[in-house]
Amino acid sequence: MESEIELKNVCKAFMHDHETVSVLKGISAKVTKGTIVTIVGPSGSGKSTILSLCNLLQTPDEGEIHIHGKEVREWNIQELRRLVGIAFQDAPMLKGTSLDNLSLPARLQGKSLENPKKYMKYVGLTEDLLSRQAKELSGGQKQRLAFARTLVNEPSVLLLDEVTSALDSLASHEVEELVLRINREQHTTILWVTHDLSQAERVGDQTWLVMDGSIIEAAPTKQFFTEPKDVRTKQFLDMKRNYK
Amino acid sequence: MSLFAILLSFGFVILALFLSQAFKLGLGRDLIITSIRATIQLFIVGYILKMVFGFDNPFAVILMLLIMIIVAAENAAKRGKGLPYIFWKIFLTISFVEIITQGFLLGLQIVPATPQYIISISGMIIGSSMVIANLFLNRLKGELEMRKEEVLLVLSLGGSIKQSIYPILKQSIRSSLIPTIEGQKTIGLVQLPGMMTGQIIAGADPIQAVRFQLLIVFMILSAASLTAIILGFLIYPGLFNRHQQLDIQAWK
Numbered sequence: 001m002e003s004e005i006e007l008k009n010v011c012k013a014f015m016h017d018h019e020t021v022s023v024l025k026g027i028s029a030k031v032t033k034g035t036i037v038t039i040v041g042p043s044g045s046g047k048s049t050i051l052s053l054c055n056l057l058q059t060p061d062e063g064e065i066h067i068h069g070k071e072v073r074e075w076n077i078q079e080l081r082r083l084v085g086i087a088f089q090d091a092p093m094l095k096g097t098s099l100d101n102l103s104l105p106a107r108l109q110g111k112s113l114e115n116p117k118k119y120m121k122y123v124g125l126t127e128d129l130l131s132r133q134a135k136e137l138s139g140g141q142k143q144r145l146a147f148a149r150t151l152v153n154e155p156s157v158l159l160l161d162e163v164t165s166a167l168d169s170l171a172s173h174e175v176e177e178l179v180l181r182i183n184r185e186q187h188t189t190i191l192w193v194t195h196d197l198s199q200a201e202r203v204g205d206q207t208w209l210v211m212d213g214s215i216i217e218a219a220p221t222k223q224f225f226t227e228p229k230d231v232r233t234k235q236f237l238d239m240k241r242n243y244k
Numbered sequence: 245m246s247l248f249a250i251l252l253s254f255g256f257v258i259l260a261l262f263l264s265q266a267f268k269l270g271l272g273r274d275l276i277i278t279s280i281r282a283t284i285q286l287f288i289v290g291y292i293l294k295m296v297f298g299f300d301n302p303f304a305v306i307l308m309l310l311i312m313i314i315v316a317a318e319n320a321a322k323r324g325k326g327l328p329y330i331f332w333k334i335f336l337t338i339s340f341v342e343i344i345t346q347g348f349l350l351g352l353q354i355v356p357a358t359p360q361y362i363i364s365i366s367g368m369i370i371g372s373s374m375v376i377a378n379l380f381l382n383r384l385k386g387e388l389e390m391r392k393e394e395v396l397l398v399l400s401l402g403g404s405i406k407q408s409i410y411p412i413l414k415q416s417i418r419s420s421l422i423p424t425i426e427g428q429k430t431i432g433l434v435q436l437p438g439m440m441t442g443q444i445i446a447g448a449d450p451i452q453a454v455r456f457q458l459l460i461v462f463m464i465l466s467a468a469s470l471t472a473i474i475l476g477f478l479i480y481p482g483l484f485n486r487h488q489q490l491d492i493q494a495w496k
Contacts, residue, residue, distance in 0.1 A: 015493070057400060059487050077488045082402035092393045094411075108403040153402060 004157060004189045005031040005054060010063035012049055023049050025213035026063065031206070033156075034187040036179075038194055038204035038221065041236070045210045047193040051159040054191065055084035067157065085155035089162040091146035093134035098125075098145055101134045105152040119148040123178055140171025147178060151186075158182065160192040164199065172196075176203060197240050201225045209233050254279070297359050305359045309366050313338050316370045320377035323385075326494035328482040337475045338373045341467050345369050354459065365463070368439075372424070372464045373471040380420035380472050384479070387412045388492060395490050405484045413480055417472040424468040428461055437461075 012024040023046045031037050039047045052058040053065055056072045065072045067084060075083075082105070093101050102120070103113035113119075117127050123144040129137065137145060143163055150158065160179065164172035180203060182188050194200050200207055204221035209232070217224065217233045228234050257279045264271040296304045317335040324330035346366065348354070355361045388395070391412055398408035431437060436444075439460060443453040485491040 055400065056487050057396065057489060059485075059489065073487070078402045078404065081400055086400045088393075088397075090393075092397045094394060094397070104398070105401045108398065108401060108407055149401070 002033045003030040004033040004068060005029075005191070006064075006066040006069075007050070007053075008064045008066070010050075010053065010060045010065060012046070012053065012058065012061055023213055024053075024060075027210075027213070027215050028063075029208065029215055029218055031189055031191065033189055034183070035205040036183055036190040036192060036203055037206045037208060038192045038200035039208045039210055040194060040197060040200050041208075041210035041216075043195075046213045047210050048161050050210070051086060051161050051191060051193060054157070054159055055081045055086055057081075057086070082153040083155055084157040084159065085150035085153055086159040086161065087143070087146050087150055087163050089165055091139070091142040091163075093137075093142060093145070096134060097130065098132055098134045098137065099130040101145060102130070102149050102152065104149060113152065119151060122151070123148040124174065138171070139167050140174060143167060143171070143175050144178065147175075147182070151182070154186075155188065157189045157191070160190060160194075162193055162195065165195060172199075179203065197225075197237070209236060211236070293363065296363065300359065305362055308363055309342065309370075312366060312370050313342065316374035316377075320374050320381065323378050323381035324479070325496040327479065327492075330479075330482075333478040333482075334377050334475065337377065337471055337478060338370055340474060341373050341470045342366060342369050344470065345463055345467050349459075349463070365460075368460060368464060369467045372467050376420050376424065376468045376471040377475055379423065380416055380475055381479075383419045384412070384416040384476075385492075385495060387416050388483070388490075392490065399488060399490070405481065405488050408490075409480050409483065413476045417476050420472045421468055424464065428465060431457075431461060 007027055007029045009026045009028055010024055011022070011026050013020045013022045015021075027046075027050070039050065041047050049058065053060050054067065054072070056075075056077055059073070067075065067080065072080060094104065098120075099113075099116055102116050106113040116130060120127055120130060125141060125144050125148070129141065129145075134142070134145060158179075163179075164175050167175060176199060179190065179192070183190050192200075192203065201221060204224075206218065207221045207224040208218045209216045209224070209230075211232060216236075217228060217230045219229065224233070225237065228237060257275060260275050261272055263269070264275060292308070296308050313335060316338055317331055320334045321331040324334070327333075346362065346369070349365065350357050350362075355365065395408045395412065399405070437457050437460070440453045440457040443456065444450055483490060483492055
């Protein structure tokens with residue numbers, strides 16, 4: 001199977017209070033085209049850093065990240081970021097209407113958006129919202145609009161960073177359905193960081209447990225949740241289930 | 245004005261000190277230091293100007309202007325500590341604004357090309373540019389801290405660094421110019437400008453003083469706008485690293 005993303009011994013550290021904190025300690029993994037990989041792990045374990053390295057919003061200190069076989073630093077940066085879209089937890093909106101926000105990726109390329117209604121319909125938003133101020137939309141609507149905005153670039157990879165954690169259960173479920181549809185219909189490869197284990201289990205083809213800067217276990221999702229190989233995975237799942 | 249008259253004018257400082265003490269404002273030390281500093285600085289400048297005017301040598305004027313620009317750039321660069329080549333960017337900006345403005349004034353013979361005119365007008369241009377550079381850097385930092393997410397969003401959608409920072413740059417330029425524009429709106433209605441007042445006190449015809457003040461107002465407006473715009477466009481590329489990521493951690 002063709003691998004769309006490949007991480008090779010990736011290390012990343014940050015400076016915090018004049019001290020170097022190692023966030024990723026040499027992780028390696030492959031993601032097959034068209035699959036959904038759910039990434040779980042404790043807070044601060046390095047999950048979100050993996051995402052931002054894939055579209056060069058951050059740079060690895062060591063190691064390589066290949067997208068379609070080409071190292072991220074060899075890509076034209078704008079082209080890479082259009083190809084590898086990212087959706088953030090709080091779905092940030094710029095000042096202006098939903099249409100202004102939706103058409104942003106096209107405007108950044110000096111073009112106009114051909115059919116905004118098509119995108120609104122695709123993500124389940126009504127046309128009348130196009131003229132509404134984007135910052136006035138509900139959390140769920142904002143997240144859908146953010147997806148629509150990302151889709152304008154026709155990405156082949158989508159990086160999702162806790163995209164449902166700020167939503168109520170109904171809105172969260174709707175966004176989940178939307179992501180599954182994007183994956184199904186557009187064969188988009190998805191890397192999905194989530195703290196919700198049941199969500200990770202529902203949507204993932206593969207699941208990774210990231211802990212203390214390392215991938216502890218990467219396995220097919222069903223196997224990950226029913227027969228985890230690593231004792232730390234078992235402990236993590238037990239702890240989360242007990243907490244719930 | 246006699247030295248005795250200047251000594252008497254220190255009475256105003258004593259009044260301010262008394263008020264600060266009476267209302268426990270804690271400004272006593274600052275008032276004393278500021279007054280002494282202003283006295284020393286102005287006297288030194290006065291003697292230097294007398295010397296430069298006495299030389300009547302263009303190189304002495306250029307040296308004087310260079311020192312003024314360096315001091316102004318040093319002062320404004322403190323606001324951008326940690327940004328790459330910030331001193332040189334401000335130095336270049338102020339120098340360019342000074343050359344353009346003086347070139348216009350002298351080239352069109354709006355003012356005579358004498359050290360008295362060149363240095364006095366340059367003081368106003370350089371001083372105004374320094375204040376604008378300070379205001380601009382202060383505002384840019386605040387805007388970036390508040391709107392970092394917007395920059396990240398535009399970059400993540402494949403925007404260039406210029407596209408990602410442009411709205412913030414525009415807002416910072418506008419905000420840094422507001423005090424200058426607002427100040428000029430009420431000129432003459434609320435306060436008479438210092439230079440005009442000085443000319444009138446020195447015995448000049450008020451209409452002549454107004455004409456000269458108008459020249460200064462227009463010049464300051466243009467110098468302020470030029471400073472904010474040039475500085476903005478010189479600074480923004482240094483806010484990003486070579487991978488087009490916002491990198492302002494070093495900005496203190």
